[in-house]
Amino acid sequence: MLFSSIVFLFTFLPIILILYYLVPRVYKNIVLLVGSLIFYAWGEPVYIFLMIFSILFNYISGLDIARNLKKKEEAKKSLVFNVVVNLLILGFFKYEGFLLGSINAVLPFDIPYRELPLPIGISFYTFQILSYIIDVYREEVEVQTNILDFAVYVTMFPQLIAGPIVQYADIDRQLHVRKETIENFGEGVLFFIRGLSKKVLLANMTGMIFDKVFAMEAGRVSVLSAWFGCAAYTFQIYFDFSGYSDMAIGLGKMFGFEFKRNFFYPYVSKSITEFWRRWHISLGSWFRDYVYIPLGGNRVSKGKHIRNIMVVWMLTGLWHGAAWNFVMWGLYYGILLLIEKYALIKILDKLPSIVSHIYCLVLVMVGWVFFFSPTLGNALDYLKLMIGVGGHGLVDRQGMYILMTNGWMWIILIFGSTPVVHDFYERFIYSNGQSKMKAVINCIVYAILFILCIAYLVTESYNPFLYFRF
Amino acid sequence: MEQRKEGRRRKKKKKFSQSKRMAAFMFVGMTVFICLINLISRDKPFSEKENRVLEQKPEITMTGIESGRFMDQYESYKSDQFAGRDLWVALKTNVDLLLGKRESNGVFKGKNSYLLEDIASPNQEQLDANLKAMKEFGSTYPKVPFYMLLVPNAANILSDKLPALAVTENQPEQFDEIKKALDGEYVWVDAQKVLRKQKDEEIYYHTDHHWTTLGAYYVYQELAKYMELDTSKAPELKPLAVTGDFNGTLSATSGYKSSYREPIYIYSAKDSEDEVEVVVNYVDEQRKTATLYDSTKLEEKDKYAVFFGGNFSMMDIRTTADSTDRLLLVKDSYANCLIPFLTPYFREIIVIDPRYYYGDIHKIMEENKITSVLFLYNGNTFVEDNSISGVLESHETE
Numbered sequence: 001m002l003f004s005s006i007v008f009l010f011t012f013l014p015i016i017l018i019l020y021y022l023v024p025r026v027y028k029n030i031v032l033l034v035g036s037l038i039f040y041a042w043g044e045p046v047y048i049f050l051m052i053f054s055i056l057f058n059y060i061s062g063l064d065i066a067r068n069l070k071k072k073e074e075a076k077k078s079l080v081f082n083v084v085v086n087l088l089i090l091g092f093f094k095y096e097g098f099l100l101g102s103i104n105a106v107l108p109f110d111i112p113y114r115e116l117p118l119p120i121g122i123s124f125y126t127f128q129i130l131s132y133i134i135d136v137y138r139e140e141v142e143v144q145t146n147i148l149d150f151a152v153y154v155t156m157f158p159q160l161i162a163g164p165i166v167q168y169a170d171i172d173r174q175l176h177v178r179k180e181t182i183e184n185f186g187e188g189v190l191f192f193i194r195g196l197s198k199k200v201l202l203a204n205m206t207g208m209i210f211d212k213v214f215a216m217e218a219g220r221v222s223v224l225s226a227w228f229g230c231a232a233y234t235f236q237i238y239f240d241f242s243g244y245s246d247m248a249i250g251l252g253k254m255f256g257f258e259f260k261r262n263f264f265y266p267y268v269s270k271s272i273t274e275f276w277r278r279w280h281i282s283l284g285s286w287f288r289d290y291v292y293i294p295l296g297g298n299r300v301s302k303g304k305h306i307r308n309i310m311v312v313w314m315l316t317g318l319w320h321g322a323a324w325n326f327v328m329w330g331l332y333y334g335i336l337l338l339i340e341k342y343a344l345i346k347i348l349d350k351l352p353s354i355v356s357h358i359y360c361l362v363l364v365m366v367g368w369v370f371f372f373s374p375t376l377g378n379a380l381d382y383l384k385l386m387i388g389v390g391g392h393g394l395v396d397r398q399g400m401y402i403l404m405t406n407g408w409m410w411i412i413l414i415f416g417s418t419p420v421v422h423d424f425y426e427r428f429i430y431s432n433g434q435s436k437m438k439a440v441i442n443c444i445v446y447a448i449l450f451i452l453c454i455a456y457l458v459t460e461s462y463n464p465f466l467y468f469r470f
Numbered sequence: 471m472e473q474r475k476e477g478r479r480r481k482k483k484k485k486f487s488q489s490k491r492m493a494a495f496m497f498v499g500m501t502v503f504i505c506l507i508n509l510i511s512r513d514k515p516f517s518e519k520e521n522r523v524l525e526q527k528p529e530i531t532m533t534g535i536e537s538g539r540f541m542d543q544y545e546s547y548k549s550d551q552f553a554g555r556d557l558w559v560a561l562k563t564n565v566d567l568l569l570g571k572r573e574s575n576g577v578f579k580g581k582n583s584y585l586l587e588d589i590a591s592p593n594q595e596q597l598d599a600n601l602k603a604m605k606e607f608g609s610t611y612p613k614v615p616f617y618m619l620l621v622p623n624a625a626n627i628l629s630d631k632l633p634a635l636a637v638t639e640n641q642p643e644q645f646d647e648i649k650k651a652l653d654g655e656y657v658w659v660d661a662q663k664v665l666r667k668q669k670d671e672e673i674y675y676h677t678d679h680h681w682t683t684l685g686a687y688y689v690y691q692e693l694a695k696y697m698e699l700d701t702s703k704a705p706e707l708k709p710l711a712v713t714g715d716f717n718g719t720l721s722a723t724s725g726y727k728s729s730y731r732e733p734i735y736i737y738s739a740k741d742s743e744d745e746v747e748v749v750v751n752y753v754d755e756q757r758k759t760a761t762l763y764d765s766t767k768l769e770e771k772d773k774y775a776v777f778f779g780g781n782f783s784m785m786d787i788r789t790t791a792d793s794t795d796r797l798l799l800v801k802d803s804y805a806n807c808l809i810p811f812l813t814p815y816f817r818e819i820i821v822i823d824p825r826y827y828y829g830d831i832h833k834i835m836e837e838n839k840i841t842s843v844l845f846l847y848n849g850n851t852f853v854e855d856n857s858i859s860g861v862l863e864s865h866e867t868e
Contacts, residue, residue, distance in 0.1 A: 186493040
C-alpha cells in the first residue's frame with residue numbers, strides 16, 4: 001500500500017488510528033504490529049511469511065549474540081552467521097537476477113533463472129535489522145527481549161517501504177515508552193500533508209515531463225529539452241523521496257515516534273560532499289556506521305582510505321538497484337568525493353557561491369542520468385543529447401513548450417527545493433502577532449494542500465474507457 | 471531581561487502548540503467528514519462521463535487475498551466510487567490549467583474551445599506491412615479502380631488552434647510517404663487540401679476526435695470528382711441538427727470542456743421524395759434496418775454513433791439508386807458520416823472495418839462484383855492500425 005493512495009488515506013489510516021487511540025497502552029504495540037503486517041501484505045501477501053521469518057530469526061539471533069557477549073569469539077560467530085543469512089535473503093530476492101544475468105553475459109551458456117518480485121521495503125528493513133544486530137554485538141544497545149517491541153521495530157509501517165532507515169539505537173526507548181500528544185499529532189499532520197503534497201502535487205507532475213522527454217526519439221531532442229528532461233527528473237526524485245520521508249516522519253509523530261530527518265534541502269549544496277550530507281541522510285549514516293568506519297574510515301593510509309570510499313560507494317550504488325547503471329552511479333560519486341576531498345574542496349571554498357552551487361547541481365544532474373537510464377549505453381546517449389550531439393539543435397519549439405506550459409511549476413519546484421519558502425512561511429506563521437488568526441491561516445493553507453492532493457489522487461483513477469480510437 | 475526572554479519563548483511555544491492542535495483537529499475532522507460522506511453515498515454502476523463500468527465492492531475470498539486480486543479490486547473500487555468524483559477531477563483539471571498545463575492524456579486544450587487529439591507517430595513496421603498488403607490487393611484486381619482517402623486530423627488542419635508552442639508529429643509528411651508508397655495502384659484523394667481550404671468552418675468537432683458531417687461533405691464533393699460520380703443524379707441536400715447536446719470523447723479523455731455542448735448534423739434530401747431508400751444488413755449481427763442512422767444513440771454519451779449505430783465488422787448497404795456500381799469500402803469510424811453521401815451512386819456498398827472483420831475479402835470482391843474500392847481512414851488510426859494487412863492477406867495463401 002502506498003501512503004499516496006485513497007485506500008491508505010480513507011480506509012487504513014483512519015481505522016488504525018482509531019484502534020490505536022482506543023486501546024489501552026499495553027495493546028498499542030499489538031495494534032501497530034497487526035496494522036503494519038496488513039499494510040505490508042497488501043501489496044504481495046505471500047511475503048508476509050518471509051517477514052515473519054525475518055522477525056523470528058533476528059529476534060532469536062539477537063538473544064543469542066547477547067547471551068554470548070562474554071565470550072567474544074562465540075558472539076562473533078553468531079553475528080557473522082546472522083549477517084550472512086540476512087544478506088543472503090536480501091541477495092536472493094534483490095540481486096539474483098542481476099547476478100545471474102551478468103554471469104550469463106560472460107559465460108558461453110545460459111543458467112536459467114526466474115526473476116522474483118522484490119519484497120517491498122526489503123532493502124530498508126534488512127538494513128534496520130542489521131543496525132540492531134550489529135549494535136547488540138557492539139554492546140551499544142541492549143538486547144530486545146520483548147518480541148512484540150522487536151516486531152514493531154522491524155515492521156513499523158510508516159518507514160517500512162521507503163525509509164528513512166531508522167537505526168535501532170535511535171528508537172529503542174520509544175518502542176516501549178512514548179508519549180502521544182495532540183501537539184505531536186498536529187505536528188505529524190503538518191509533516192504528513194507537506195510530504196503528501198511533495199509526492200502527489202510536485203513529483204508526479206514533474207514525472208510526466210520527464211517521461212515525455214525520455215520517450216522522445218533522440219533526433220528530436222534539443223539540448224534545451226534534454227536539460228529540462230533531466231531537471232524534471234532531478235526534481236521528481238527529490239520531491240518523491242523526500243515527500244515519502246516527510247510522510248513517514250509525520251505518521252511516526254501521529255503514533256508518538258520521533259524519527260530523524262532524512263533530507264535537508266540537498267539541492268542548495270555547494271559541493272558533492274555537502275550534497276551527500278543532505279541527501280538520504282539515514283542511508284549515508286548507516287553506511288558510515290556499519291561499513292565505512294569498521295573498514296577504518298579515513299584514519300588509515302591514503303590507499304586504504306581510497307579503497308574504503310570506493311567500497312562504500314559501490315555498495316551504495318548497488319543498494320539503489322540491482323543493475324550496472326546503479327553501480328556506475330555509486331562509483332561516480334565515490335570518485336567525485338575523493339577528488340573533492342584531496343583536491344577540490346579548498347578551491348570550492350574560495351569560489352563565489354553561485355559558481356560552486358552550479359558546479360554541484362550539474363554534477364548531481366549528470367549523476368541522475370546514470371540513475372534513470374536503464375543501461376549504461378542509454379546513459380551515454382542521453383548525456384550526448386545534453387551536450388548537443390545527435391540531437392535537435394540547441395533550442396527548439398518542443399523545449400520552449402516544455403518550459404512555457406509548465407512555467408509556474410518550474411518556479412514552484414525551484415523555490416520549493418530550497419529552504420526559502422518554508423523559512424518565510426514559518427516566520428510568517430510563528431512570528432509575533434495575532435496568534436489565533438495565524439493558526440487559522442496555517443490550518444487553511446494545509447487544508448487546501450490536502451484537498452488538492454485528494455483531487456490529484458482521485459483523478460489518477462480517472463480512466464475514460466478509450467473508445468477513443470474507434 | 472533574561473526573564474522576559476524566557477517568557478517570550480514560552481509564549482512562542484504556546485502559539486506553536488495552538489496551531490499544531492488546530493492542525494490535528496483539521497486533519498481528523500476532514501478525514502472523518504470525507505469517510506462519512508463516502509459511507510453514505512451510494513455506489514454507482516456506471517460512469518456516464520467516462521463511458522465505462524465502475525468497479526463494484528469486491529467479495530472477500532481466500533484466493534482473492536492470496537493472489538492480491540482482492541487488494542487491486544478494492545483499490546479501484548475505492549477510487550471509482552469516491553464521493554464527488556467528478557468534482558475532484560474538475561478541481562484537478564482547473565489547477566493544472568492555472569499552472570499553465572495545456573494537455574492531458576494526449577489531448578491538447580487549444581484555442582477557440584477546440585480540443586485536439588495529438589498526432590500519432592506511426593507504427594512503422596505495421597504501416598509498411600499494411601501498405602504492402604494494400605498494394606498487392608490493388609494489383610490483384612487490375613480492372614477495378616482503387617481509391618485512398620486519408621483524412622487529416624484536427625491538430626494537422628487546425629494547427630493554428632493548438633496551444634502556443636505545442637509541437638506535434640508532422641502529419642503532412644506522413645501522408646506524403648503513404649501517398650508515395652501507394653502510387654500506381656491507388657488514386658490519392660487529397661482531403662488535406664480540401665479541408666485546409668475550409669478550415670475556418672466547423673469541419674471538426676470541438677470536443678470529439680472525429681470530423682463533422684460538414685467536413686465529410688466537403689471531402690465527399692472532392693471524392694465525387696475523382697470517382698467521376700454523376701452528382702446531377704443526387705438529390706439536393708439540407709443539413710439537419712439531430713442533437714445539440716454532444717460532448718465528445720476528447721472531452722472525456724482529457725477532462726477539459728466537459729460542459730461544452732455542440733450539434734451533430736445529418737444531411738437529408740430537400741425533397742423527401744428524392745431520398746434514396748436503403749437496407750443496411752449488419753452481416754455478423756444478422757440484423758437489417760432501413761436507415762443509416764440509429765437515433766437511440768442520441769440518448770447515450772457517444773452520440774457520434776448515431777451514424778450506423780457505431781462500428782461493425784461488415785455492413786452490406788443496398789440502395790434503390792439508379793446504378794449498377796458496387797463499392798467496397800474499407801474504413802474506420804471517420805467513414806461513418808461520409809457514407810450517407812455515397813448512397814445515391816451505388817447499388818450496393820459493402821463496408822468493412824478490418825479491426826473487427828475476419829471474413830474473406832477476396833470472396834467479396836468476386837462474388838459481389840465490386841466495381842470500385844475505397845479505403846477511408848483518418849491519419850491517426852491508419853498509421854497505428856494493425857489489422858489491415860491481416861484482412862487483405864489472410865486468404866491468398868489458402
